[in-house]
Amino acid sequence: MASDTILIIGGGPAGLEAARLIGDLGRNAILVEKREALGGIPIAEHYAALTHGFRSAEEAMGELIAAAQANPTVDFRLGSEVVECAGAAGDFQVKIARAGNGTAEAVNVGAIIVATGFQHFDPGRETQMYGYYEYDDVITLADAERMLKEQRFVIPSKGTAPQRVCFIQCVGSRDRQIGNEYCSKVCCGISSKQAIEVRQQVPGCQVFIFYIDMRMYGYWENEIYWPAQEQHHVQYVKGIITEIIRKGDRLMVRGEDTTMGRPMEVPMDVVVLAVGMEPSQGTQTVARLLGLKQNKYKFIEVPHAALDPTATSAPGIFVAGAAAGPKDLDDTLAMAGAAAMKAVALLAKKSRVAA
Numbered sequence: 001m002a003s004d005t006i007l008i009i010g011g012g013p014a015g016l017e018a019a020r021l022i023g024d025l026g027r028n029a030i031l032v033e034k035r036e037a038l039g040g041i042p043i044a045e046h047y048a049a050l051t052h053g054f055r056s057a058e059e060a061m062g063e064l065i066a067a068a069q070a071n072p073t074v075d076f077r078l079g080s081e082v083v084e085c086a087g088a089a090g091d092f093q094v095k096i097a098r099a100g101n102g103t104a105e106a107v108n109v110g111a112i113i114v115a116t117g118f119q120h121f122d123p124g125r126e127t128q129m130y131g132y133y134e135y136d137d138v139i140t141l142a143d144a145e146r147m148l149k150e151q152r153f154v155i156p157s158k159g160t161a162p163q164r165v166c167f168i169q170c171v172g173s174r175d176r177q178i179g180n181e182y183c184s185k186v187c188c189g190i191s192s193k194q195a196i197e198v199r200q201q202v203p204g205c206q207v208f209i210f211y212i213d214m215r216m217y218g219y220w221e222n223e224i225y226w227p228a229q230e231q232h233h234v235q236y237v238k239g240i241i242t243e244i245i246r247k248g249d250r251l252m253v254r255g256e257d258t259t260m261g262r263p264m265e266v267p268m269d270v271v272v273l274a275v276g277m278e279p280s281q282g283t284q285t286v287a288r289l290l291g292l293k294q295n296k297y298k299f300i301e302v303p304h305a306a307l308d309p310t311a312t313s314a315p316g317i318f319v320a321g322a323a324a325g326p327k328d329l330d331d332t333l334a335m336a337g338a339a340a341m342k343a344v345a346l347l348a349k350k351s352r353v354a355a
């Protein structure tokens with residue numbers, strides 16, 4: 001029997017926006033989130049400010065959460081996961097299990113939206129040439145976000161203010177050797193945003209960004225890239241970093257300045273690795289569970305991305321946000337809105353046919 005309920009898997013920005021819109025349209029929705037809290041990666045990993053508007057991530061996510069929770073037709077299942085799925089578009093039989101207690105609840109839904117997001121690349125897979133697990137003062141963008149949120153950007157091993165900080169771009173992206181040939185889209189913007197924040201919080205600190213080439217999307221060029229250089233004096237160096245070692249009480253960053261065509265060796269107090277996006281474990285698990293095709297990078301495959309960016313290989317199941325590949329927040333929310341409308345339209349169509 002056709003159901004008038006839509007299942008949303010994932011309680012991050014994409015899932016919350018889809019839930020808000022479905023609720024605003026008066027439709028029933030069940031949102032399943034494996035964590036005990038909503039908000040996804042921006043909340044779970046303590047993001048400081050959003051790229052590109054520098055707005056508090058906690059505040060922005062709080063608004064998304066409140067807007068979704070304001071709808072009485074949206075049911076939230078936290079600390080829960082989808083463990084089984086059968087049926088077809090208009091009539092899916094799904095089991096939702098609460099983590100830890102072993103019991104599962106069967107629900108009937110007409111459409112499914114997958115919003116399971118991404119995970120940050122593990123820099124240890126780069127054969128440790130960056131020393132992430134070797135040196136305390138080599139951190140990732142996510143680590144830096146936590147310190148920036150606390151308004152305490154310090155040298156981790158010392159707890160003191162740094163004098164020299166650098167960002168290394170494309171760690172885990174655009175890398176054929178590890179199989180991630182794609183650009184993760186947001187890393188250049190996030191590094192530039194964080195570089196500005198470091199300069200604001202530690203005014204005497206010199207900040208460098210080592211890059212292959214800078215990729216700024218939409219308005220990021222004027223809102224982040226040029227202000228970082230012209231107003232905050234962040235230094236961009238086109239080059240390739242090949243090794244990081246400890247030398248005395250500092251890190252020594254070695255590589256090639258590709259503009260000048262010469263080797264370089266520069267001392268740093270903190271090195272920030274701009275790690276890219278990979279499909280989350282949840283995305284991969286849900287894709288297998290629902291029988292969805294994945295692309296070569298294990299993101300959920302969108303058969304006709306240019307014309308129908310939320311479609312999956314299974315009718316009645318839609319995808320939104322970074323579960324389908326690297327996305328910025330603007331694209332994530334737009335995709336969530338489209339997925340919600342597609343799901344609502346499907347239910348309306350099934351209802352007309354049944355009538």
